[in-house]
Amino acid sequence: MARDTTTLTRTQVADERLTDWEWMVGAIEARYDTGGFAAGLELVNRIGAAAEEADHHPDLTLTWPYVHVRLVSHDAGGVTSRDVALARRISEIAAGVGATPTREKLTRVEIGLDTADTPAATEFWSAVLGYDVAGHEAVVDPDGRQVELWFQESDARDEGRQRFHVDVTVPPDQAQARIDAALAAGGTIVSTDRAPAFTVLADPEGNKVCVCTWQGRESS
Structure with missing residues (x-):
């Protein structure tokens, strides 16, 4: 049977009402408080069995006392119905072992770099970080463990820009x-101006940070 590679929009994923899960930069993620390492290992093992049954495999991180789960269909380049189905199954498994979803703890950090020469920046930063090139505007850790670096076009003559x-x-x-x-x-x-997609803040010394959500990034 052919795999479904139709990617879902952020709004379509939200409409699925996956209570434990959130869209986090191109994937859906959940984080569970298991209460201890052994309980977390049990949850990971049960998720692993379900993933094998579905032939669709999440990225799992086990720490004390949390299990973090990330789902994306790599062959489709986004979230598909396969991810939604496995997310529902994982929620059932987590509830069955008494793990508590902690959506409020979900955070995905990226670094943006202003550049007037994206191809040159891409070549350099992918080389020095050992990252893969993702499209024309970002480089990413091939193992999905490290922070993504993306590039934002800027005017080289703007001396006041924050890089x-x-x-x-x-x-x-x-x-x-x-x-x-x-x-x-x-x-x-x-x-x-672009909230809720992103709100720009500055620390006491003027360094900028954007607090981002998936909302406001698409019309559908």
Whole structure:
């Protein structure tokens, strides 16, 4: 039977109402508090068995006392119905072993680099980091463990540009809490023009960071 390689939009994934899961930069992710390492290992083993049965395999991270799960269909280059189906099964397994979903803890960090020469930046940074080239605007860790670096076109003559900035992607219902915490810690709001896709903040010394969500990044 042919695999379904039809990718789903962020909105289509949201419409599936996967209560444990969130769209996080091109994949869906869940994070479970297991209460201990042995319980986490049991959860990982049960997820592994379900993945083998489905012939569709997530990225799993086991630490004390959490299990982090990331689902994406690599052959399709995005999230498909296979990921949605396995996500539902994993939620059932987690509930069965008493693991608690912790969506509020989900965070995906990326680094953006302003550059007037994206091809040159791509060649250099993929070489020095040992990363793969992803499209024309980013380089990524082939094992999915490290922070992604993406490139933003800028004018080389703009001496006031900030070369590097951090993007912090969180679930949409957690964005305001992150922003409020940053403001309470001495930050300021630079721009809300593209919220909720991203809100630009600055630390007390003016270094910028974007708090991002998947919302507002597509019309459907």
